[in-house]
Amino acid sequence: MPDSKTPTTELTSQYMAQVGNDLERNAKEQDRIGAEIDALQEQLRALQHDHTVLTNMRNALGVTDTATQPAPEADATPSVPRQKATPQSGAGKRVRAKKTATAQDTEAVKKPAAKKPEAAAKATAAKTTQPTLVELIRRHLTDQSEPRSAAEIATALGQAHPDRNIKTTVVRTTVEGLVAKSHAQRTKQGSSVYYTTTDAQAPAAAAPAADDQAEVS
Template identity: 85%
Template sequence: MPDTQTSTTELTSQYTAQVAGDLARNTKEQDRITAEIDALQEQLRALQHDHTVLTSMQRALGATDTATQPAPEAAAAPSVPRQKTTAQSGTGKRVRAKKTATAQSGESVKKPAAKKPEAAAKATASKAAQPTLVELIRLHLTDQSEPRSAAEIATALGQAHPDRTIKTTVVRTTVEGLVAKSHAQRTKQGSSVYYTTTGTPEPATPATAPAEDQPDAN
């Protein structure tokens, strides 16, 4: 009887340890996928912003071209043939007068309309000058004299750009993408990871990274 209880206890301990390990791996995998989703959403927002700018510029250019073209009614007005009878000629004059007035009113409506897309394009173009997260990270690393962790980069960028929401997980995924493209370098000090731009010298003792910046073990 004691032998049966011992084996049952050992089996329960093994299952408990296995379940705990599987749960830890599941949690880490969720964190990794969440970081990738955040990075993709940041890239999607940048593409949508560029699409809005290009669409506004396209509309502005299209409206300007349309406004410079002569109205078809005004060009066709002189080609109306003169009528022989007095009644018909009077009707023709009234028709021509209506067409001319319509053409003039159409031109007066089109001219102000052409200014609106231009103003919208200028306002949108000013927003397009805002750098992307990738550009911000590269500029920040270039200005640094020593390696920086993802948490330090996120904190610095958040303070420099309070109007933008910058998460450490998104920064880590983005800078890893720069490392994959050889635009940045990754170094490790113990269990901490630091980043520098390509060709930037690394000091002997970089600052200690916050606990939240330690890489996940996949």
């Protein structure tokens, strides 16, 4: 009897170990996909914001173009049918004169109003010149003398930019993209991962060389 129970116990242990590994891989995959979804959502919000700004600018430019076009009534007035009687011809001239004056007044009213949407579009465009998350991360890493983790970067950027909802998962995905493009470097200390910018590596590497030359001399 003891011999028959031993294989069953070993098989159960193997299943438990496999299930534990599968659960761990599943949790990591959920974290990875969740971070990608957060990054995509932030990119979508940025694109929607840019779309709104561009639409407002296009509408403003469209209003300006319409206001500067000549009134169609002024060009169409010469094509008046011939009048049989002199009094009717004079009445037609008065009607044309009234139409021309009305068109000129309408154009004079539209021109000052067309400047407002253009100014509003310029002001809106000026507000959109905010740095992207990639630029903020690269600037932060460049200013740091030591490697920083994704959580530390997210905390620092959140304090510096409280109006932007900066999450650690989004920062980690973004900085990993910089690592893939060789714009940042990843180092691992135990179970923690830290990041530095590649721009800061050159001065640090040149310093030991200068010290070696000084020792040789």
